[in-house]
Amino acid sequence: xxxxxxxxxxxxxxxxxxxxxxxxxxxxxxxxxxxxxxxxxxxxxxxxxxxxxxxxxxxxxxxxxxxxxxxxxxxxxxxxxxxxxxxxxxxxxxxxxxxxxxxxxxxxxxxxxxxxxxxxxxxxxxxxxxxxxxxxxxxxxxxxxxxxxxxxxxxxxxxxxxxxxxxxxxxxxxxxxxxxxxxxxxxxxxxxxxxxxxxxxxxxxxxxxxxxxxxxxxxxxxxxxxxxxxxxxxxxxxxxxxxxxxxxxxxxxxxxxxxxxxxxxxxxxxxxx
Numbered sequence: 001x002x003x004x005x006x007x008x009x010x011x012x013x014x015x016x017x018x019x020x021x022x023x024x025x026x027x028x029x030x031x032x033x034x035x036x037x038x039x040x041x042x043x044x045x046x047x048x049x050x051x052x053x054x055x056x057x058x059x060x061x062x063x064x065x066x067x068x069x070x071x072x073x074x075x076x077x078x079x080x081x082x083x084x085x086x087x088x089x090x091x092x093x094x095x096x097x098x099x100x101x102x103x104x105x106x107x108x109x110x111x112x113x114x115x116x117x118x119x120x121x122x123x124x125x126x127x128x129x130x131x132x133x134x135x136x137x138x139x140x141x142x143x144x145x146x147x148x149x150x151x152x153x154x155x156x157x158x159x160x161x162x163x164x165x166x167x168x169x170x171x172x173x174x175x176x177x178x179x180x181x182x183x184x185x186x187x188x189x190x191x192x193x194x195x196x197x198x199x200x201x202x203x204x205x206x207x208x209x210x211x212x213x214x215x216x217x218x219x220x221x222x223x224x225x226x227x228x229x230x231x232x233x234x235x236x237x238x239x240x241x242x243x244x245x246x247x248x249x250x251x252x253x254x255x256x257x258x259x260x261x262x263x264x265x266x267x268x269x270x271x272x273x
Contacts, residue, residue: 014076018046040087046078074143119181
């Protein structure tokens with residue numbers, strides 16, 4: 001049996017993998033948003049299994065402790081949350097596009113088209129991820145769970161009940177869980193139907209937020225450069241339109257503000273060295 005210190009040493013690369021993958025997946029989401037495009041990734045969470053959970057699962061699955069790293073695929077796990085069912089498959093495509101570059105997709109489990117008997121739905125992708133350690137490169141298995149917010153809410157409740165009843169959930173509660181899973185599916189399907197309207201609204205919000213941020217930043221630059229009168233005039237114009245949704249007015253204002261800033265005029269006049 002491994003001692004606690006050995007377990008903790010073994011898990012260090014898994015913790016590193018989780019943190020690195022969280023950064024990479026969040027970067028993809030942020031790139032979409034910076035381009036004022038809809039991101040299929042809503043948010044990302046991750047964890048490394050506790051030692052007690054690893055041992056319990058190994059005993060349940062008859063996995064020898066010496067083979068845990070080869071046979072247990074979810075010691076390191078990430079959850080990628082999406083708003084709509086279609087987003088899940090877009091994320092899967094993104095993962096396959098990156099496969100062979102900074103990780104390798106090994107296989108997948110589509111529990112959305114083929115839900116478990118309990119009602120559980122999610123899309124699992126198992127990858128092999130290389131971690132740079134002090135002893136060299138170590139490739140480890142990581143499980144990515146991709147699901148909607150409704151699927152995740154159901155899965156959390158089901159997991160809590162399984163823990164309480166030690167996986168022997170009473171049949172009446174199982175039936176209620178199956179019914180709630182169907183309700184969650186109907187909600188996801190309904191939201192997918194109206195997703196186009198939701199996405200358009202979100203894109204408009206992102207575009208306005210980014211433009212407003214640039215307007216405020218550049219007005220502050222005018223103040224810092226001593227152009228107080230110009231800055232005050234632009235601030236008054238911004239105050240008049242800030243609660244409106246007319247992007248033409250925002251873009252026009254931002255363009256005029258930039259025209260007053262020397263750093264923009266420098267490049268516009270072709271003053272390159």
